[in-house]
Amino acid sequence: MQRSTTPTVDSKSVIRKVKRGILPVAFLLYAFNYMDRSSISYAQLTMGKELGIDVATYGSIAAIFFVAYVLLEVPSNMILARVGARRWLARIAITWGLVTIVTGFVQDLAQLYVARVALGIAEAGLFPGLILFLTYWFLNQDRGRAIGAMALAMPVALVVGSFTGGLILDHVDWFGLSSWRWVFILQGLPPVLLGFWLLLTLADRPRKARWLSEAERDWLEESIAAEQATVAEQQDKAGELRALRHPKVLYLGAINALAGVATYGMTFFLPQVVSQLYPTYSATDIGIYGAIPYICAAGAMLLIVRYADLSGRRKPVVLACFLIAIIGLIVTAVFQDVPALGLVGLVLLAIGVVSNIPTFWALASEVLTREQSTVGIAVINALASAGGFFGPFLIGKVAGAGNTIVGLSVPMVSLALAFVMLLFVKVPGRVPPSAPEASPSDASR
Template structure:
């Protein structure tokens, strides 16, 4: 009976929650990285050098960093429904305003404000999933949610490339149309969130009484079982050394991820392709990543192993970045980008399954936000360093090697964290 109701409840909450939050992240990620396609024509129009563009694209993460922790704590207190709706509506408005940027200063300001507006969304969803899904299922569910990032590249790249072809329509540049039209779904979905999202299992009227009772009791039992070892207070969540370690690991994966989002279109474009061709080709590596990350996360859940699933994925992405520096043809670049996409996407679900193994309640809200805010500064460092090195050398090679080194460091830190004896990080393997 227990197995039957478990299967039924997990299926129902998965179909109710996961596709919707995937849609939200899909839209969020497009608005975060569509700057990569806009740059193909925008940089020349408003006078952005590679260094200025890389710095401005990455400054998003300083706004994210400063407001991430308070945003996630507010979400935990007032509920995901209201706060995620607020996040989406404000980031949609700021993203649309990017269409009217005039030069470097305005570019910097709006990218910073976009980070402020979006702060709390991703860690808020990670925290939200911990309210609904038992730990054993969390990596696979997280992978489904995070698959929206490479999916946004798969579907968003051709769309962004096509929108750039609207250049001159009604007197607007193609990149201006791109920002406005890709921002509208965020605002509209923000209002949908208010009516669709359910804050906690206790409020899930779409579950039957016995289903809701089973889910609440299961999640409460899980919280109780780790009460002796888990940190609960906000300050414990901020001060736990494992949180800092995970933040540094995430730093490298973020540097790789946003190097792709910000610079991949320009890396492909250098072979003389049109914006539309770049859009379709940029979608191919991300397609492979969607499949790989889901399979990798399921394997991580099935074996109960997290550490090596993060390590091997980080090393694969580092190898791809090193190869991209040597690639001399479009085909070679696409192979390299596929390795990077697969590695980075596959590392994230098992990595994000670790914090809630030793944090709960307000500590989880603060700890997850801390990991994400510090780690996402890699999204500033990676793109900014590539832009600066390209300005100095005229090549992407040095910057790609730099980011590859950060991912190797992430792999090493993951191994060191797993060897630490301060507290368990690995989940208990599933019983057979």
């Protein structure tokens, strides 16, 4: 017997459930990912002396991570779309955690290079995979804040990594192993455990979420599908592989690559800059001072992302973030002999770099159709990762064997170029938000 009425769904309640069920997973994955990727920045404070690694060589070691990472971004996202997020994200977490642990046992520079390449292979596809995963669960009006909640993991991870990295270097040398080795070993264990947990618990799509009712699952799936259909009507038609050469994808990717120079330059070199500002401080002290920019950035990002989503002014917000980061770099470079002001510059840099990320990705996912998103998001992120290669490499070369702060001229120039390029990006009209109360039939009208 057919039902005479369609169950009414409280859309706000559904979104709250999705936030509770999905965002903690994305947050933990991204947090542990960033901790593992950047663990070398604190390990280098003592590893460099033991293995004979100067600033220029360290820049090359940090950069080589991105070689395989860039090449595998697109294939990884295509695999995720086909095999499901649960299995693929779990595979990524387990393999990168194991590689990080193994890095703690390298004996020379050649082995360290191999370990960093292997880490790039293992981690490839995580961030674009998470962005794509969030498009399966969140409508456009909520997506920026969802990405922001996930991206909050970056400064949080760097804060935790700063504190723990410094403490481990000063206090952990168990079983005769150097303290820098324990930075890798201890920070590699959590993602392995998280990966196995994901295999048991993660839902790939709303239709597989046991914590949603059948009516809620139907409403969410149909609402997202209807929104994507509306966006598709406004955009050029392009299949998955055509997105590899779509001008809009490549242009956004170029902007993200230039921004990536600053993002990864900060990630890999901030501890070295702090140690140069405070040359007599211990590793623990450097970890504490190095955490300050990220603490400030985390708070600022929450406010900035909320404003960008509610106002719809995502492009101006990203432009402002680029400008704040440029000002921060200038302040640190000019006042490197005044530690407090140099640290203020690093705070501004972190705020600009961290806060632009979720808003930029919300803007990109708003611009791309569903057909373009699977490959397009991966392409854009792969190009950012190319910035991750050139950023640390060029900073290391410019800094040479001495003044790391001189290398900050590299991200300064790249952010200025990104600012100019973003000025010419055309933003489509926003898709109207769905009504607070809706039913499955209403969503598909």
